[in-house]
Amino acid sequence: MTFMPHGKHFIAGQWTSSDGTFQSDPAQGAPHTFCAGTVAQVDLACQAAEEAFWSFGYASRETRAAFLNAIADEIEARADAITEIGMAETGLPKARLQGERGRTVGQLRLFATHILDGAYLDKRHDGALPDRQPLPRPDLKMVQRPIGPVAVFGASNFPLAFSTAGGDTASALAAGCPVVVRGHPAHPGTGEIVAEAISAALKSCALHPGVFSFIQGPGHEIGQALVQHPLITAVGFTGSLRGGRALFDLCAQRPVPIPFFGELGSINPVFLLPAALHNRSDEIARGWAASLTMGAGQFCTNPGLVLVLEGAEADTFVETARQALETTESQTMLADGIADAFQSGAHRIAAVPDIRKLVGAACENRAAAPYLFETSGDTWLANKELWHEVFGPLGIVVRVKNTAQLLEIARHLEGQLTCTLQMEADDTDLAKMLMPVLERKAGRVLANGFPTGVEVADAMVHGGPYPASTNFGATSVGTLAIRRFLRPVSYQNLSADLLPTDWAD
Structure with a gap:
């Protein structure tokens, strides 16, 4: 099945055009023309989302679960066409896109199952104590309720799992919040076909057409209009620190500020402890090089920093990693802008005094x-220049003088998505010294693995202190992500017929 994009937006149940256009910039094949959204269309989508909230926000969990499963079914029905246009637009290999599609539909189905259970509602009840002295206690019931329309920004590096029907959209819909998606211009055809899947699910489930809208376009205008629209109650974003911080500031400056759940940047340090270095130096070096270059390094959990105690064993690690990286072929990056930023980042690092480049050559076009x-x-x-993420297959090995300096560097780390310990049993005492620091710095601490690969599960946290994310108490992966789009409401002395359906279920 070949998919030919029509280039329109999906707003309030209708495929809609606009006067302005832009062209895709595919890694292979011919470009396609897409309509560029307008501020007026953003307003129409937000108005429709607000109207839809009065039914969707109060729909049963069974209705929302059926919708999530229907979206998964419709995506699977378009599987081959999604893979085909995704490969053309992004340059990602077939197996990667098939795996990402599986993750996308898997999290939709996981969220459907999770909300049916009802535990996420965190229902609490303090019964009335009319005879309590000196004052009686009223009857109090508490339950989590959806917050309203949510804006979602598609990510450049995950055209499926973090984009149109990705984790932010799925978790907002699971919570009962209508969604307005701003598609990413790096893969507009992929976004459009997934929007078609969601539109088909809307119809089959007979839901209000404003539950989901999808608007495309280059530049910043529609994104700014979306986060500043007074009917939007929260924003989900995955992208650059610069772009995310600009949107975060806009959300904070609104007359009524709203939460901005942004995942922005992380260097994901790997702490290579002495016994592990002694026993598995070559193995760890090869594994780190493979993780660093996976998907051309275009993962937010890419392990860009290794900390190792200086000495002969560190020499062995560095040499093995150098050989592995030198023999790694160049890969196509997702967009020209990402490739340009990667090269600029590499030049920035190379310009730092007393840093040595061991591997690296100029890249052409989108090849990295x-x-x-x-x-x-x-x-x-x-040099704080070394503390910031370079998005792509770039790694820095830091030779540390002693364990005291290792702890000092750990304390100077900015917020991270992940911190990794490569360790053996003999490293436990040092690991215990590091743990109080690392758990303050990262949302996920792992041992004897690499952080690329984020499991979609109940216990996963994909977030962390700033600049890893803008809300340290939230995650954008796993079932806990649904809680971002809920707020607790307490009901005092209300009769059963006035309580939300979720309380009675």
């Missing part, structure tokens, strides 16, 4: 080959 840099702990601590 890995970079490997090496420096000392003193240099890393003195």
Whole structure:
């Protein structure tokens, strides 16, 4: 099945055009023309979402679960066409897109199952105590309720799992919140076909057409209009620190500020502890190089920093990693802008005094080959340029003088999505010293693995202190992500017929 994009927006149940247009920039094949959204269309989508909330926000969990499962079914029905246009637009290989589609439909079905259970509602009840002295206690019931229309920004690096029907959209719909998606211009055809799947699910489930809208376009105008629209109650975003911070500031500056759930940047440090370095240096070096270059390094959990105690065993690790990276072929990046930013980041790192480039060559167009840099702990601590993410296959090995400096660097880390311990049993005492620091720095701490690969599960946290994300108490992956779009409401002395259906279920 070949999919030919029609280039329109999906707003309030209708496929709608606009006067302005833009063209896709595919990795292969011919570009397609798409309508560029307008501020007026953003307003129409938000108005429709608000109107839909009065039914969808009060629909049963069974209705919302059926909708999530219907979206998954409709995506699977378009599987081959999604893979075909996704490969053309992004340059991602077939297996990666098939796996990402599986993750996308899997999280839709997981959220459907999760909300049917009802535990996420965190229902609480303090019964009335009319005879309590000196004052009686009223009857109090509490339950989580959906907040209203949510804006979602498609991500550049995950055209399926973090985009049109990705985790932010799925969790908002699971909570009972209508969604307005701003599709990412790096893969507009992929976004459009997934929007078609959601529109088909809307019809089959007979839901209000304003439950989901999808608007495309380059530039910043429609994104700014979306986060500033007075009917939007929260925003889900995955992207760059610069772009995310700008939108976060707009949300905070609104007359009525709203939460901005942004995942922005992380260097995901790997702490290579002494016994692990002694026993598994070559194995860890090869594994790290493979993780660093997976998907051209275009993962938010890409492990861009390794901390290792200086010495002969560190030499072995660095040499093995260098050989592995030198033999890694270049890969196509997702967009010209991402490739340009990667090269700029590599030049920025190379310009830092006392840093050595061990691997790296200029890349052409969207092709990216890995970079490997090496420096000392003193240099890393003195140069904040080394603390910031370079989105792509670029790694820095920091040779640390001693465990005291290792702890000092850990304390100077900015907020991270992940921190990794490569360790053996003999490293436990040092790991215990690091743990109080690492759990303050990251949303996920892992041992003897690599952070690329984020499980969609109940216990997953994909977030962390700023700049990893803008809300340290939230996650954008896993069932806990639904809680971002709920708020607690307490009901005092209300009769049963006035309580929400979720309380009685």
